[in-house]
């Protein structure tokens with residue numbers, strides 16, 4: 001399976017001097033087609049920074065970030081934004097749905113921004129909403145949707161079109177466990193269909209859906225374990241709990 005995401009020796013510092021923070025410190029990480037990798041670690045360990053850097057939302061201080069073989073760190077902002085729109089689906093911790101747009105319009109927006117015609121964009125967005133079970137909510141605005149429904153709109157937006165890298169930052173955050181499992185099943189299905197996925201989670205139950213879990217601490221990868229993988233989580237959550245090692 002070909003490599004979709006390749007981070008080599010990535011460092012991201014914030015600030016300078018005495019207040020400088022090494023949010024990421026010499027991180028190497030490769031994610032291939034069909035692979036879902038979970039990222040766990042304590043608060044402030046660099047998980048969100050890792051996702052932002054992988055998706056080209058945040059510049060690196062040093063190192064390289066390749067998406068589909070193209071080096072984001074060598075591109076200008078406009079090219080980077082193009083790669084992001086075309087190849088990267090992102091589910092943010094705060095959903096970032098646009099309140100003035102319906103569910104359908106929110107999902108179609110990234111395609112339209114990328115020059116796909118309105119009719120085609122809406123047809124693909126309808127398919128994506130159907131895939132998350134929200135066909136009946138397509139014309140509703142975010143304010144009229146429950147938290148779980150809003151989350152599913154955000155997932156549909158991340159998965160619409162031919163994205164090959166899906167980045168999800170606590171996508172199950174505020175969801176009950178049934179909806180959380182449904183979100184994980186969607187992610188897993190997309191990855192099994194050939195995308196590469198990177199999932200930040202605090203919850204070992206959700207990490208169990210991944211093929212492996214990397215553990216971050218103070219910006220460094222301090223360990224990797226094989227996940228239960230391939231579809232259904234297995235084993236007791238206690239077996240998979242994050243270690244303090």
Ligand SMILES: Nc1ncnc2c1ncn2[C@@H]1O[C@H](COP(=O)(O)OP(=O)(O)OP(=O)(O)O)[C@@H](O)[C@H]1O
Pocket residue numbers: 014015021022023041042043044045046047048049050
């Ligand atoms: N824009 C920023 N400016 C300064 N420091 C930042 C910035 N963003 C993140 N940091 C710092 O970088 C470190 C890593 O933050 P990051 O948000 O990546 O951690 P995290 O593991 O995702 O945390 P959480 O689980 O709380 O979301 C922290 O020390 C944080 O304070």
